[in-house]
Amino acid sequence: MNNIGLTHILFISCGLFFIGIYGFLTRRNLITMLMSIELILNSVNINFVAFNKFLWADKLDGLFFSLFNITIAAAEAAVAIAIIINLYRHYKSIDVEVTDTMKF
Amino acid sequence: MKEIVFYILAAAILVGGLLAVTSRRIFRAAVYLLFSLIGIAGLYFYLNYEFIGAVQIVVYVGGIIVLMLFSIFLTQGSGEDMKKPLLGRVIFSALAAIFGCGLVMSFINGHEFTYSAKPALDPSAENIGFQMLNTAQYGYILPFEVVSMLLLASMIACIVIAIKIKVPAHAILPDNPRYHDDIDLPKELVLEENEVVA
Amino acid sequence: MLSTNLIVLIPLLPLISFLLIALVGRKNFPNLCGALGTIALLTSFLLAATVAYDYFFVAGKVNGIYQQMVPMKIKWLEFSPNVSIDLGILLDPISVMMLVIVTFISLMVHFYSLGYMKGEERYATYYSFLGLFTFSMLGLVISSNIFQIYMFWELVGVSSFLLIGYYFDKPSAVAAAKKAFIVTRFADLGFLIGILVLAYYSGTLDFQTLITRLTTPTDQLHAITTASFLGASALTWGLLLVFMGGAGKSAMLPLHIWLPDAMEGPTPVSALIHAATMVVAGVFLVARLFPVFSISCPSALQVVTWVGASSSLFAAIIACTQTDIKRVLAYSTMSQIGYMMFALGVSGYGGEHGLGYMASMFHLFTHAMFKALLFLGAGAVIHYVHSNEMKDMGGLRKLMPVTHITFLVACLAIAGIPPFAGFFSKEEILQAAFHANTTIFVIAICTAAITAFYMFRLYFNIFWNKEYHAVSHVHDDHAAHDDHHDHGEGPFTMKLPLMILGLLSIVAGFLPFAHLVTSDGKPLETEFHITFSIAPVLLATGGILLAMVFYKKENPRPQAIANGLKGLYTAAYHKFYIDEVYLFFTKKVLFNLVGRPAAWIDKNIVDGTMNLLAFITEQTSYLIKRMQSGRVQSYAAYFFAGVIGFVLVFIYWWK
Numbered sequence: 001m002n003n004i005g006l007t008h009i010l011f012i013s014c015g016l017f018f019i020g021i022y023g024f025l026t027r028r029n030l031i032t033m034l035m036s037i038e039l040i041l042n043s044v045n046i047n048f049v050a051f052n053k054f055l056w057a058d059k060l061d062g063l064f065f066s067l068f069n070i071t072i073a074a075a076e077a078a079v080a081i082a083i084i085i086n087l088y089r090h091y092k093s094i095d096v097e098v099t100d101t102m103k104f
Numbered sequence: 105m106k107e108i109v110f111y112i113l114a115a116a117i118l119v120g121g122l123l124a125v126t127s128r129r130i131f132r133a134a135v136y137l138l139f140s141l142i143g144i145a146g147l148y149f150y151l152n153y154e155f156i157g158a159v160q161i162v163v164y165v166g167g168i169i170v171l172m173l174f175s176i177f178l179t180q181g182s183g184e185d186m187k188k189p190l191l192g193r194v195i196f197s198a199l200a201a202i203f204g205c206g207l208v209m210s211f212i213n214g215h216e217f218t219y220s221a222k223p224a225l226d227p228s229a230e231n232i233g234f235q236m237l238n239t240a241q242y243g244y245i246l247p248f249e250v251v252s253m254l255l256l257a258s259m260i261a262c263i264v265i266a267i268k269i270k271v272p273a274h275a276i277l278p279d280n281p282r283y284h285d286d287i288d289l290p291k292e293l294v295l296e297e298n299e300v301v302a
Numbered sequence: 303m304l305s306t307n308l309i310v311l312i313p314l315l316p317l318i319s320f321l322l323i324a325l326v327g328r329k330n331f332p333n334l335c336g337a338l339g340t341i342a343l344l345t346s347f348l349l350a351a352t353v354a355y356d357y358f359f360v361a362g363k364v365n366g367i368y369q370q371m372v373p374m375k376i377k378w379l380e381f382s383p384n385v386s387i388d389l390g391i392l393l394d395p396i397s398v399m400m401l402v403i404v405t406f407i408s409l410m411v412h413f414y415s416l417g418y419m420k421g422e423e424r425y426a427t428y429y430s431f432l433g434l435f436t437f438s439m440l441g442l443v444i445s446s447n448i449f450q451i452y453m454f455w456e457l458v459g460v461s462s463f464l465l466i467g468y469y470f471d472k473p474s475a476v477a478a479a480k481k482a483f484i485v486t487r488f489a490d491l492g493f494l495i496g497i498l499v500l501a502y503y504s505g506t507l508d509f510q511t512l513i514t515r516l517t518t519p520t521d522q523l524h525a526i527t528t529a530s531f532l533g534a535s536a537l538t539w540g541l542l543l544v545f546m547g548g549a550g551k552s553a554m555l556p557l558h559i560w561l562p563d564a565m566e567g568p569t570p571v572s573a574l575i576h577a578a579t580m581v582v583a584g585v586f587l588v589a590r591l592f593p594v595f596s597i598s599c600p601s602a603l604q605v606v607t608w609v610g611a612s613s614s615l616f617a618a619i620i621a622c623t624q625t626d627i628k629r630v631l632a633y634s635t636m637s638q639i640g641y642m643m644f645a646l647g648v649s650g651y652g653g654e655h656g657l658g659y660m661a662s663m664f665h666l667f668t669h670a671m672f673k674a675l676l677f678l679g680a681g682a683v684i685h686y687v688h689s690n691e692m693k694d695m696g697g698l699r700k701l702m703p704v705t706h707i708t709f710l711v712a713c714l715a716i717a718g719i720p721p722f723a724g725f726f727s728k729e730e731i732l733q734a735a736f737h738a739n740t741t742i743f744v745i746a747i748c749t750a751a752i753t754a755f756y757m758f759r760l761y762f763n764i765f766w767n768k769e770y771h772a773v774s775h776v777h778d779d780h781a782a783h784d785d786h787h788d789h790g791e792g793p794f795t796m797k798l799p800l801m802i803l804g805l806l807s808i809v810a811g812f813l814p815f816a817h818l819v820t821s822d823g824k825p826l827e828t829e830f831h832i833t834f835s836i837a838p839v840l841l842a843t844g845g846i847l848l849a850m851v852f853y854k855k856e857n858p859r860p861q862a863i864a865n866g867l868k869g870l871y872t873a874a875y876h877k878f879y880i881d882e883v884y885l886f887f888t889k890k891v892l893f894n895l896v897g898r899p900a901a902w903i904d905k906n907i908v909d910g911t912m913n914l915l916a917f918i919t920e921q922t923s924y925l926i927k928r929m930q931s932g933r934v935q936s937y938a939a940y941f942f943a944g945v946i947g948f949v950l951v952f953i954y955w956w957k
Contacts, residue, residue: 004110006219009147010212012114016121016140018205021942023125025197025935026189031176032130033934035137038168039121042144045160053151055217057224060235064244066156067236070163071251075258077168081175082266088179095187100932196939204946211953 009050016043030084030094034077041073106150113150116143128185130176138169155229306373308349309391312401313440315346316408320433328426335426336419339433340412346436347405357398358818368823370394370510372446384505390446392509395819396589396663400443403670404579408436410799411574414678417795418570418685428468428568435461439579443586447507448497451587455493455551458583459486462575466567478563485560489550496543499536503529509590517597527598534601541595541602545588545609552584553636554643555613559881561636565628565690569681572628577635577677578670585642585666592659592821596651603647610643611745616878618752622759623864623875626690627680630760631673634716637749638669644746645731648738649821656821657828658738661730664815668723671810672715675803679709682792682800683764692760696767696856702791706765708804713761715807717754717842720835726811729835730828750838754845762853 016039023036045066052062084094091098120140127133141164148157225231236244319342327335362368375390412432419428438457445451460483467479501507503526504515515522516537529536546557553561564576575581588595588606595603614637621633642662649658682705687694699706715722718729728750735743791797817825852860864871873879929936 004107006217007212008110008114009151011209012117012147014205014208014212015118018201018208019118019121019125021204022197022201024938025200025942026194027125028189029130029186031172031179032125032133032186035133035172036125038137038164039124039140042141042164046144046147049148049151049153049156053153055220057220058222060225060227060232061242063153063156063227063232064236064247067159067232068247068251070159071255074163074167075255077171078262079258079265081171082262084175085178085266094179096934099934102932193935200939200942200946204942207946207949 006050006054009046013043013046013050016040016046028095028097030087030096030099031081033096034080034084037080038073038077041069045069110147110150113143113146116140117147128188130186131173134169134172134176137172138165141165141169153227155227155232306391309353309373309393309444312346312349312353312405313437313444315342315349316433316436316440318342318433320430320437323426323430323433328430332426335429336412336416339429340409340416342433343405343409343412343436346440347402347409350401350405353393354398354402357393358395362393362395362398366824368395368818368820370823372510375446385507387449387507388447389450390508391444392446393444395823396586397443399663399667399819400586401440403667404436404439404443407574407578407670407674408432408439410674410678410803411570414573414681414796414799415568415570417793418681419568420793424468428465431461431464431468432571432574435465435575435580439583442583445509447509448501448512449507451590452490452494452497455547455583456490458580459483459490459551462486462564462580465571465575466564468567468571472566474563475566478560478566482560482564485557486550489547489557492543493547493550496540496545496547499540499543500526503536503540513591513593516594523598535599537594537599538602541591541599542605544591545584545602545606548584548587549609550584551587552581552639552643553613554584554609554640555616556880558613558617558636559877559884562624562629562632562877565626565632569628569677569684572632573674573677573681576632577673581635581639582642582666582670585639585646585662588643588646589659589663592646592649593651595646596649596821605647607644607647607739607742610640610645610647611742612640613637614640614644614749615745615752616640618749618756620874620877621756622752623871625692627683627692627695627760627764628677628690630756631676631680634676634753634757635673637753638665638673638716641728641731641746641749642666642669644742645734648735648742652822652824654826656826657730658734659821660816660819660826660828661727661734663819665724665727665731667813667815667819668715668727668807668810671723671803672712672807675708675712675800675807676716678796678800678803679705679712682796683709685792685796692763695764697765697769699765702765704791704797704800708800708807709761709765711804711807713757716757717846718750718838719754719842719846720839721808721811723807723810725835725839727815729838730816732838733831733834736834747838747841751841751845754842755849758846758849759853762849766854768856 020036020039020043023039024033027033027036048062048065048069050062052059056062087099088094117140120136120138120143123136124133124140127136141160145157145160145165148154148160235242236248239245316339319339323335323338327338356362357371358368362371371393373391373393375388377386378389380386412429415428415432419425422428435458438454438461442451442454442458445454463479463483466482467475469475470479497507500512500516504512504522506512506515516526517523523537526537526540527535531539534542548554550557561576561581565572567576595606617633617636617640621630621637624630624633642665645658645662645665647658649656649660649662651659682702683695683698684690686698686702686705689695711722715724718725720726732743732746732750735746816828820826852863876882929940
């Protein structure tokens with residue numbers, strides 16, 4: 001624990017965040033894009049928890065934020081999947097390239 | 105010893121995440137994601153936040169991943185490879201991500217954090233529950249209620265969005281091109297003329 | 303007592319009649335519009351006469367001097383506490399005189415047109431235009447500041463344009479209307495610049511203040527006379543430019559080319575606008591600013607003199623060769639206005655020296671009477687023979703007795719035979735010229751003789767010469783024949799104005815004009831030298847006799863003379879090729895050297911710039927349209943790039 005400080009954990013969350021970004025930008029399947037979003041959200045949660053642990057250990061606010069984030073992520077995932085299913089019914093596909101009707 | 109545990113966790117998180125976004129089999133991608141999320145839960149345990157680690161496992165692993173797997177089953181064959189992403193986009197995204205990552209990491213590296221010297225509060229379920237349902241200052245009862253409303257709303261929304269609409273046959277007029285262009289309803293969804301909608 | 307309300311009503315009544323006819327009457331009661339306009343004008347005239355009576359005999363004189371009165375003045379546009387455009391009424395002898403002339407001639411024309419224009423398709427429109435014109439002209443003469451006069455000046459120009467182009471289905475009328483408008487507009491450009499110059503230096507637009515500041519030694523006068531441009535002082539330039547506007551409206555050389563063509567309008571309109579009222583606006587303008595011309599800038603007055611004198615001789619010569627009777631009258635108008643102009647030019651300010659000014663105004667007055675009469679008479683003749691050409695006429699004296707007598711009276715008046723009106727005013731002008739400048743006097747007296755000659759050439763050609771043959775024009779032979787039995791000389795409405803104007807042409811000269819309208823408001827004592835009058839009268843009589851010899855009976859003498867003076871005759875017949883010079887200048891020089899390059903610039907550079915802008919916009923939009931691809935991932939990429947960009951900016955730039 002001595003050598004492992006806040007910086008290390010932040011590196012992890014940072015790496016996870018950009019992995020999520022990369023996935024979001026490259027994936028063409030809507031469900032895998034949703035997974036990328038989950039990764040991004042989780043990296044944020046890690047941040048909250050880590051800051052709470054190392055900087056404000058006398059409080060629990062970071063934890064609460066993480067908890068609410070998880071809740072909201074669950075809600076978001078549920079709605080997103082509902083939308084994906086609905087889209088699938090329309091297009092018979094969940095390729096993001098197909099759903100480009102909202103343009104110019 | 106603890107360091108080894110940390111590095112293992114870190115490897116699980118990052119490698120799992122990387123594989124989750126690069127694997128061309130969607131089912132595997134979900135499983136890699138699962139590993140990554142479990143790694144994160146492990147990280148929480150490692151930081152002695154057992155409660156949130158448990159929540160992470162329950163909600164993500166038990167809820168969201170399962171939900172995704174179901175949606176994968178619903179929407180496509182899980183065995184086939186997904187289409188390859190466009191090469192140009194891969195290069196661009198990888199460069200952007202690496203650049204962003206380097207940028208942020210350099211900031212983190214250059215920043216001196218001042219660790220708190222105050223005695224730590226026990227993050228036990230008891231304390232968490234007490235503060236979360238507290239109406240006094242620093243109590244989280246209002247966000248808690250708001251989030252519960254949000255969950256309710258999203259639940260209803262999911263039902264509304266994903267529900268299969270049964271359209272009576274007489275509503276689909278053969279000479280109305282809108283219905284033909286717009287929605288290709290599977291045949292079984294179209295009720296017969298004399299069928300009564302329950 | 304001079305009631306403001308009454309004075310305001312004088313111009314307002316024609317305006318009301320115009321609006322009423324144009325907006326309501328034209329559609330609903332077109333046949334009553336003539337009567338409506340005439341009644342409005344009659345009221346207006348009676349009011350004007352009352353005002354004139356009040357002004358000249360009751361209220362206008364203080365200590366024996368006619369005062370300038372401003373019964374009404376409203377701030378209309380206030381730019382700053384010092385600079386504002388007012389609307390006002392300025393009454394002084396000349397404006398009151400003009401009020402009477404304009405309303406009276408307009409009334410005569412309105413009345414005459416009841417008969418002349420009867421059955422025209424756009425009868426009501428005609429009357430509405432007449433109302434508009436009368437309103438503008440009245441507004442012009444009572445304007446209390448130079449900007450107001452400019453506005454009414456333009457209104458007059460517009461109504462003149464409308465009336466010249468009244469027969470808008472005739473290409474020549476359309477061309478004439480455009481020509482008149484463009485030429486006078488061109489002159490008005492000078493007028494506007496002149497106004498700006500004068501107003502800039504004097505710091506006011508108001509006539510009274512302007513005249514006071516520019517005639518007494520003030521800072522403004524000093525400034526305007528010391529500022530110089532191309533060797534002349536700003537004052538000279540300002541006055542000359544104002545005079546340019548006046549010359550345009552008054553058809554002075556070389557801006558006269560529109561006036562003969564303006565005869566395309568209905569003849570009563572020519573009588574009203576292009577003979578008696580509008581064309582003297584230039585004279586009126588110079589008279590209005592006369593103190594400035596006379597006291598502060600005699601050199602500008604010299605220009606006025608020479609332009610007037612040359613126009614008068616020039617037009618008189620051309621008039622001898624024209625065969626369209628209305629064109630003859632048009633040139634005679636130009637000649638007579640030239641008379642008025644140089645009379646102003648040779649005049650001094652105040653007292654005995656102001657004889658020319660008085661004479662000019664007097665001539666303006668009498669000229670309005672007999673020139674309107676001539677035009678209305680010509681109108682009656684044209685109405686009868688359905689042609690403007692002299693060769694279609696002749697021997698009409700028995701067929702049109704009233705027209706014949708009144709026309710003769712008018713011809714005698716314009717020729718300056720005593721005791722007709724023109725004699726008196728012309729004598730005053732000649733006297734003034736005689737005292738001022740011998741060359742001008744010689745020109746004037748030559749013009750007088752030529753005037754007598756061409757007027758009687760006109761008279762004899764119309765009423766004597768050969769016997770009248772109605773069948774001389776084949777095209778409307780049958781209709782014409784019927785017409786003659788129908789209307790004879792013309793209805794009563796046409797004869798009455800002729801008779802009234804004829805009577806006035808006889809007696810107008812006996813008005814004690816020198817006591818009423820003078821340059822400084824003080825009555826002027828004029829002696830009447832019987833010896834002085836002998837020469838002009840003899841010359842005029844000589845001109846008449848010459849015309850009689852040539853034209854009373856059909857004979858080959860005129861043709862012989864024309865052949866003898868072939869070069870001069872042809873040149874004069876073609877109006878000394880002034881039109882051709884203008885055409886050459888506009889077509890060859892202006893169009894090629896200015897118009898085409900300007901068009902090229904407009905087409906290629908101005909339009910090109912705009913097209914380029916449009917093209918760039920279009921191309922850019924095509925390019926960036928693709929950003930709105932509807933693809934979530936592209937949006938995410940932009941978003942991400944934006945966030946990174948902001949991070950960099952906030953961290954490295956704005957620390």
